[in-house]
Amino acid sequence: MPEKRILLKNCGRIDPKNIDTYLAQDGFKAWQKTQKEMTPDAVVAEIKASELRGRGGAGFPCGLKWELAAREESDEKFLICNADEGEVGAFKDRYLLQNDPFTLIEGIAIAAYAIGAGKCCIYLRAEYHYLLDGLKNAIAQAREKGLLDGLDIDIHEGAGAYICGEESALMDSIEGKRGEARYRPPFPPSKGLWGKPTIINNVETLSTIPHIVLNGAQWFHEIGTEKSTGTKLFSVSGDVAKPGVYELVLGSSLKELVVDICGADNIKMVQIGGATGGIVPYSMISTPLAYETVLGSGAVTVFNESRQVIDFVYRTMDFLAAESCGKCTPCREGTEAMIEILGRLATGDGRQEDIQALEDLSGTMMLSSLCGLGQAASIPVLDTLKYFRNEYETRIQQSLFLRSLRGRI
Amino acid sequence: MGKITATINGTEAHVDEGTTILEAARTVGIEIPTLCHSPDLIPTGNCRVCVVEVEGTRTLVGSCHTPIANGMVIHTRSPRVLTARKATVELLMAGHTGECVTDEHTSECDLRKLADELEGGAPRFLMRKPRWYPIEAFNPYVRRDMSQCVLCRKCISACREIAKKNVYGIAYRGFAAKVIVDFDDPLTTEICRDCGICIDYCPTGALSKPTKKSEVK
Numbered sequence: 001m002p003e004k005r006i007l008l009k010n011c012g013r014i015d016p017k018n019i020d021t022y023l024a025q026d027g028f029k030a031w032q033k034t035q036k037e038m039t040p041d042a043v044v045a046e047i048k049a050s051e052l053r054g055r056g057g058a059g060f061p062c063g064l065k066w067e068l069a070a071r072e073e074s075d076e077k078f079l080i081c082n083a084d085e086g087e088v089g090a091f092k093d094r095y096l097l098q099n100d101p102f103t104l105i106e107g108i109a110i111a112a113y114a115i116g117a118g119k120c121c122i123y124l125r126a127e128y129h130y131l132l133d134g135l136k137n138a139i140a141q142a143r144e145k146g147l148l149d150g151l152d153i154d155i156h157e158g159a160g161a162y163i164c165g166e167e168s169a170l171m172d173s174i175e176g177k178r179g180e181a182r183y184r185p186p187f188p189p190s191k192g193l194w195g196k197p198t199i200i201n202n203v204e205t206l207s208t209i210p211h212i213v214l215n216g217a218q219w220f221h222e223i224g225t226e227k228s229t230g231t232k233l234f235s236v237s238g239d240v241a242k243p244g245v246y247e248l249v250l251g252s253s254l255k256e257l258v259v260d261i262c263g264a265d266n267i268k269m270v271q272i273g274g275a276t277g278g279i280v281p282y283s284m285i286s287t288p289l290a291y292e293t294v295l296g297s298g299a300v301t302v303f304n305e306s307r308q309v310i311d312f313v314y315r316t317m318d319f320l321a322a323e324s325c326g327k328c329t330p331c332r333e334g335t336e337a338m339i340e341i342l343g344r345l346a347t348g349d350g351r352q353e354d355i356q357a358l359e360d361l362s363g364t365m366m367l368s369s370l371c372g373l374g375q376a377a378s379i380p381v382l383d384t385l386k387y388f389r390n391e392y393e394t395r396i397q398q399s400l401f402l403r404s405l406r407g408r409i
Numbered sequence: 410m411g412k413i414t415a416t417i418n419g420t421e422a423h424v425d426e427g428t429t430i431l432e433a434a435r436t437v438g439i440e441i442p443t444l445c446h447s448p449d450l451i452p453t454g455n456c457r458v459c460v461v462e463v464e465g466t467r468t469l470v471g472s473c474h475t476p477i478a479n480g481m482v483i484h485t486r487s488p489r490v491l492t493a494r495k496a497t498v499e500l501l502m503a504g505h506t507g508e509c510v511t512d513e514h515t516s517e518c519d520l521r522k523l524a525d526e527l528e529g530g531a532p533r534f535l536m537r538k539p540r541w542y543p544i545e546a547f548n549p550y551v552r553r554d555m556s557q558c559v560l561c562r563k564c565i566s567a568c569r570e571i572a573k574k575n576v577y578g579i580a581y582r583g584f585a586a587k588v589i590v591d592f593d594d595p596l597t598t599e600i601c602r603d604c605g606i607c608i609d610y611c612p613t614g615a616l617s618k619p620t621k622k623s624e625v626k
């Protein structure tokens with residue numbers, strides 16, 4: 001299946017500083033159609049029928065989530081656009097924010113209308129501070145054209161924590177608290193920001209909305225696979241000749257993306273979905289990219305044969321341990337215990353029982369952690385243990401040998 | 410208020426809507442071990458000791474904060490639950506220092522008691538460095554030995570919800586997370602009155618009443 005430019009349609013063709021260039025490309029037509037021809041319920045039904053799933057990582061059906069919030073009776077509802085993009089190797093939201101902020105704003109307007117939210121908030125990661133002026137300018141221009149009447153769009157800047165991309169921690173952060181995951185239920189669509197019904201969607205999810213509204217759910221549903229409709233942005237980095245953001249129809253093979261388009265060779269493995277993403281070894285390079293297999297946020301990092309698996313896993317875990325919010329035991333203490341083991345393995349001081357301990361830890365973290373970070377933190381460990389177990393075993397054998405030498409000298 | 414019927418370990422429980430799984434289990438005589446939970450405090454769900462299995466959910470759920478729902482089928486002692494609970498307590502013990510670690514007969518530490526109940530076996534996990542902080546005894550009412558802290562956060566909740574003070578907070582991330590006062594300042598008499606409520610809620614020896622000089626023999 002080929003590349004297809006739906007989300008990237010305007011990128012490079014419009015001037016992100018000038019709304020007129022966007023209007024010339026059918027900009028805000030979907031928003032006008034919504035206001036003139038559709039009730040909020042009809043919009044929700046349309047998105048539901050398109051079977052669009054969240055592009056932020058979790059892949060929750062977007063229409064279903066909206067329906068939950070739309071049904072809630074409340075004096076106030078909120079819509080949050082998650083532009084925290086903290087995932088390692090993810091830079092597709094940035095590409096949209098930079099090149100086509102208007103589609104996002106249009107998507108926000110439609111989403112707010114559908115769920116009945118009067119206030120919206122874009123949560124922009126601290127590292128994207130340089131995009132703030134561009135975004136503000138785009139909102140101001142849309143407001144000047146009278147396109148955002150009765151709708152507040154705020155921008156809230158993060159302070160540089162990975163965990164604040166997690167929806168409940170993100171809401172804590174907006175409320176001025178320390179960003180930590182909350183337990184669920186209650187889920188955000190019933191009790192979110194300030195205890196009010198709240199919808200949180202990724203930048204890419206919201207940017208897809210206008211296209212669906214304008215072209216119809218049927219059109220969207222025909223693209224992609226049965227359970228993964230539409231196209232998806234991938235941010236490819238690592239050992240490739242042409243890193244960058246690419247848009248592919250869902251269900252396209254990984255090989256097509258990293259080999260044919262990005263020109264990778266000598267591939268050892270590919271990580272898909274960022275730091276907590278799954279690992280695909282080269283032997284499985286034709287795996288389709290879809291929610292049914294591996295996808296996450298669409299960050300694709302390619303590792304060639306020169307990379308050591310243990311070093312990679314150690315560095316990934318080091319990142320996750322540093323970014324763990326420290327609220328719940330399995331993640332706070334578990335990531336630390338994992339680093340102890342992986343650190344020893346990385347420096348050639350492994351022990352026979354290390355693999356078993358890693359597996360025990362992974363199981364508990366996955367089952368008991370409070371939020372997605374701790375639950376998914378062990379995925380790289382488990383996946384590499386599955387596909388590259390020999391590297392762990394070799395490292396342990398080397399460690400035993402090194403220790404026996406030390407004992408002799 | 411509606412009534413809820415659910416099955417816990419094969420026994421049917423009938424409780425009011427809004428009851429947590431933990432409370433519902435108690436009504437049918439099933440105890441679920443807890444650490445960071447207290448009936449007087451708003452649950453925070455951070456220790457993950459009270460996890461149980463609810464059929465049809467991907468992960469285990471915290472029983473102290475999850476409201477029971479109609480038709481739930483709950484297992485509080487399934488192999489998955491016991492394995493996870495044991496590892497969680499083991500992890501807490503691995504990062505915990507204090508008398509109870511060296512002296513098995515000290516019964517003051519709730520974590521130690523939990524570990525004994527779950528029959529830990531040989532330790533599987535280690536931390537790179539133990540938690541270590543200097544003892545703070547600047548205050549005649551509360552002595553803080555944060556090396557013993559297991560981050561259950563009950564002191565934070567008790568101070569906020571019962572004493573209505575808000576003296577404590579959390580700082581730093583991951584394993585370095587710590588219960589702090591202001592900007593990680595010492596707990597002086599200016600900040601804290603003498604209510605000592607936090608001490609009653611501390612499950613370990615991290616918070617204690619300082620022994621007065623006159624009492625030392």
Ligand SMILES: Cc1cc2nc3c(=O)[nH]c(=O)nc-3n(C[C@H](O)[C@H](O)[C@H](O)COP(=O)(O)O)c2cc1C
Pocket residue numbers: 053054055056057058059060062082083084085086087162163164165166167168200201202203205206371372373
């Ligand atoms: C540790 C962690 C970090 C996350 N970071 C992001 C992020 O940076 N951007 C994002 O859109 N979603 C992130 N998510 C997913 C969000 O919690 C949430 O599922 C998403 O924003 C929902 O939007 P969607 O349904 O449009 O995908 C993260 C989740 C976890 C557990």
Ligand code: SF4
Pocket residue numbers: 163180181323324325326327328329331332369370371372373374375
């Ligand atoms: S899993 Fe990790 S990041 Fe999530 S709440 Fe627990 S400690 Fe915080």
